[in-house]
Amino acid sequence: MVKTSFRTAALASVGLAILAGGAARAADTTLIIESWRSDDLPIWQDKIIPAFEKSHPGIKLKFQPTPPTEYNAALNSKLDAGTAGDIIACRPFDASLTLFQKGNLAAVNDIPGVDKFSAVAKSGWSTDDGKSTFCVPVASVIHGFIYNKDAFTKLGIKPPKTEEEFFAALEKIKRDGTYIPMAMGTKEQWEAATMGYQNIGPNYWKGEDGRLALIRGKQKLTDAEWVDPYKTLAKWAPYLGDGFKAQTYADSQNLFTLGRAAIYPAGSWEVSGFNAQANFKMGVFFPPVKKAGDECYISDHVDIALGMNAKSKNADAAKKFLAWVASPEFASIYSNELPGFFSLQSTAVDLKDPLANEFLFGRQQCKSTIRSTYQILSRGTPNLENETWGASVNVINGTETPDAAAKRLQTGLASWYKPAQ
Incomplete structure (x- = not known):
């Protein structure tokens, strides 16, 4: 009787434990x-x-x-x-x-x-x-420029900090002829705006100050802060290599990771892919300022x-x-x-x-802002984000002047957005 009692109690305990475990899992x-x-x-x-x-x-x-x-x-x-x-x-x-x-x-x-x-x-x-x-x-994601460190070392170029240094570096790379100075095409349009205009623009409109002023109607797209980035973008064309107008986003990625281009206007989302594909050392520099000592801004x-x-x-x-x-x-x-x-x-x-750490270092060096067209300003028709794609492509391709592009965008925005009127 005693043995049976202990055995019964043990079985009961096991059963209770199983039920308890099942209840816990069910919870x-x-x-x-x-x-x-x-x-x-x-x-x-x-x-x-x-x-x-x-x-x-x-x-x-x-x-x-x-x-x-x-x-x-x-x-x-x-x-x-x-x-x-x-x-x-x-x-x-x-x-x-x-x-x-x-x-x-x-x-x-x-x-x-x-x-x-x-x-x-x-x-x-x-x-x-x-x-x-x-x-x-x-x-x-943070914008900037990824560069081929081996190419820069070979040509004796330091990462540029000012626009003068930036264009001097591009000219030196072009004259040498070993590399395409900068890998970016205009076929798919969004790159010209995202890695072009929105990349360099914050240094002109002073990041959040300008972005919010545009939203509040205190600034217009025809103001110098918004037109001048297009003028700088137009100066990129001679350095993008032959056939850039027919060049896709994937083409640009391949040109850079295969070591055929020295600079890539970039977003930090490229880090993993470029690490896997490139067989050379890479570095990051941020959009050059107009002159030494100017405060810098990054699209973060x-x-x-x-x-x-x-x-x-x-x-x-x-x-x-x-x-x-x-x-x-x-x-x-x-x-x-x-x-x-x-x-x-x-x-x-x-x-x-x-x-990735080099991109992140931009937050210590510069003030962060976001892309100017994403909040509020692209809710109507014409859509300012999409219009900025076309304008960026046009000024690089030479089919529209920066002033004409800016005027067209401002007219479109004012047609539906009251603060811009």
């Missing part, structure tokens, strides 16, 4: 994360998710990406149907602002750590008045954030996850696993990648 909350960054799936599975789940027992994460070109439409369909995930990857500005205005994204002002982000960092995911933030900023453009589905049934768990996204631990993992995508947190991140 786990799974958060579904919607994103367009399908290339990031391995990083989430191997690095980000294990780190979060280790410190947050009871909450599981599932990263569920959609191809970038399909993301907006697919996400809207899921939100309308009530089948969207708990966490939403937020593109900057109007697409996400519309989701918030429709009640699809919850405000994140009260998420611990959000107050540590600057107004510029939050600008892509805040209301126009800046009072409500609806996604936790994750990363930005907000790129991605994470928000909460306002109708999520797992709001408490989602808020814990977003608080972790706002932490230095997340920033360190994300920035090092995706070199060239930089944390927007105020806390400095120790980066392992040398080229």
